[in-house]
């Protein structure tokens with residue numbers, strides 16, 4: 286199967302309020318797919334539709350070749366989902382949580398220690414989940430989602446609000462999963478995450494996909510956003526179009542000997558996003 | 568069966584760490600031990616406090632804890648994760664139910680030990696409590712399934728629990744209440760416990776408890792049809 290996820294004109298509304306609008310995309314087996322969008326764009330709703338937690342009001346979606354409205358035990362065995370502190374028992378220890386899911390997923394109990402060391406939570410194994418830091422909870426939540434060796438992972442903002450070190454750790458775990466051939470569907474509003482991690486991204490805004498492609502290709506496509514950043518000797522920074530229209534202005538600065546530095550700024554996913562939606566991601 | 572066992576074990580651990588639930592299983596047994604030793608009034612029937620607290624316990628602890636546990640798992644989405652991990656509804660309910668029932672029975676054993684009973688009476692006491700706890704649990708499960716959040720479960724369990732826990736005591740003071748209270752399982756459990764030495768249970772006792780169980784089962788099924796475990 287070349288596609289792990291396919292959606293066609295997928296739409297969803299809550300009590301008449303349209304939240305997702307004609308979403309069509311495909312996620313290839315084995316890739317990391319990033320769904321980018323600001324808060325409220327509909328990212329979590331889309332994950333809920335794809336994992337069968339919600340039923341779309343219109344359109345179709347397939348997960349591993351099965352209509353997402355008909356997901357059953359065989360499909361659920363092959364997916365892992367991480368959202369909020371999804372599935373963690375706050376009062377129980379880190380170890381007891383994983384032990385429980387090991388039993389539920391028929392994973393040998395011996396593997397729990399191994400997993401704990403893998404996510405560097407072995408030292409904190411006796412700590413109650415409610416006492417963990419956000420980064421630790423996210424790692425535990427990820428470990429829980431990885432427990433059943435899923436073919437497809439759904440990760441809802443796996444790194445939001447985390448420090449750079451924990452974010453790197455999570456990225457390393459995801460890269461390792463990808464090596465093993467796991468398909469990963471993640472949502473994020475972190476552009477750097479998307480650029481460095483994802484094979485393909487879709488930009489979601491107000492319930493619609495406004496752009497889709499490889500991160501690097503998208504940046505190239507929007508290369509016209511390339512600007513010249515002129516820093517003047519008095520500290521002022523001026524952004525100019527990278528084109529002949531800017532020549533008189535630059536000539537003037539040169540004649541006045543006011544220029545301290547000139548740089549060209551390549552478009553990032555962030556600038557592409559702002560160009561497309563008129564607003565930033567945060 | 569391994570799913571049931573896993574859920575059972577997890578719930579035992581969680582019950583011990585959940586203060587608001589755990590206190591229910593400790594409060595009445597401890598109260599019984601203390602009151603039974605400390606308070607002696609002339610003319611007070613044998614095992615007065617044992618019967619009183621056992622009856623309140625049966626109307627309160629299983630019902631509120633079962634409802635709270637299920638509602639919390641719904642609210643915090645852990646139940647959804649279990650459903651997505653192929654845990655069947657009956658496996659879940661059996662695991663949670665048997666775990667809470669067992670803890671209820673441990674509490675009942677302490678209350679029983681506080682009384683002055685012979686072995687035969689002790690066995691009868693535990694058998695009566697086993698049935699009472701089961702009925703109470705069933706009603707708690709219906710409320711838990713019906714509720715979307717813990718708050719909602721509490722707002723239902725508090726009045727319901729008041730009725731079942733306090734009717735037996737109020738029945739002692741007021742004939743009208745006694746008449747109406749007779750139709751509840753907790754009053755019948757209390758009346759069976761009072762006459763435990765004769766081991767003579769009238770058909771009305773068992774009949775009314777059985778009728779309660781039938782009604783609670785119906786409520787449970789209605790709640791389950793309507794809400795499932797979603």
Ligand SMILES: Nc1ncnc2c1ncn2[C@@H]1O[C@H](COP(=O)(O)OP(=O)(O)O)[C@@H](O)[C@H]1O
Nearest residue numbers: 299300304322323324325326327328329330331
């Ligand atoms: N259960 C719900 N009922 C009504 N509206 C909802 C519900 N869940 C989400 N929404 C609305 O749908 C929109 C998208 O939400 P969500 O998918 O959570 O966005 P994101 O995850 O991208 O931040 C928001 O406007 C949100 O208020």
Ligand SMILES: [Mg+2]
Nearest residue numbers: 328329330441
């Ligand atoms: Mg979200």
